[in-house]
Amino acid sequence: MMERTASCRCGQLKATTRGEPVRMSVCHCLNCKKRSGSAFAAQARWPKADVGIEGRSETFIKVADSGNRATFHFCPECGSDVYYEIDGKFDDKFDDLIAVPLGAFDDPYFFKPGYSVWESRKHHWVEVTGDIEHM
Numbered sequence: 063m064m065e066r067t068a069s070c071r072c073g074q075l076k077a078t079t080r081g082e083p084v085r086m087s088v089c090h091c092l093n094c095k096k097r098s099g100s101a102f103a104a105q106a107r108w109p110k111a112d113v114g115i116e117g118r119s120e121t122f123i124k125v126a127d128s129g130n131r132a133t134f135h136f137c138p139e140c141g142s143d144v145y146y147e148i149d150g151k152f153d154d155k156f157d158d159l160i161a162v163p164l165g166a167f168d169d170p171y172f173f174k175p176g177y178s179v180w181e182s183r184k185h186h187w188v189e190v191t192g193d194i195e196h197m
Contacts, residue, residue: 068166070142075117075135077145077162079108084159087177090184091127097134097143097163101185104164104173110147113160119144127180142166 069076083106094103119135126132131149136142145162164170178190179197190196 066172067168068144068162069168070117070137070140070144070166072137072140072142074139075119075137075142075144076115077160077166078114078116079106079162080112080114081108083108085177086173086175087179088175088190089179090182090188091180092183093124093126093132094180095183098165101188104175105161106164106173107159107161110158110160113145113162115145 063080064082066079067076068079085107086105088102088104090102095101097103115135118138120138122134122136124132124134126148132146133149134143134146137144143163144166145160147160149157164173167173174192175190175194177195177197178184181190181196184190
């Protein structure tokens with residue numbers, strides 16, 4: 063079974079995923095832009111049972127534009143987000159999943175998004191191409 067490791071910049075907090083992700087997406091919402099420091103964020107999701115966490119984390123809770131609550135886990139030493147969980151108050155398709163930002167992976171080249179979400183907030187100069195669902 064394929065294992066991938068994501069970690070913070072200092073290496074104290076790690077998430078190890080097993081198997082293939084159930085969803086890979088890019089998001090153009092304002093929260094993801096702030097979280098990633100970029101024009102959009104890229105992340106992959108696995109069932110909680112397929113993710114092992116090592117190290118200490120602090121949390122930050124943010125209610126998304128959708129109304130769902132996201133709990134972000136970040137390293138208390140270097141501040142890097144390593145994973146997050148969504149409480150699907152309005153949409154339970156994300157319950158029991160852990161999302162890991164693409165940039166946290168030690169080897170991020172497996173990523174091929176299937177979804178591009180919140181495109182109503184996409185920058186006009188960003189073009190998302192390929193076999194992808196635009197939302």
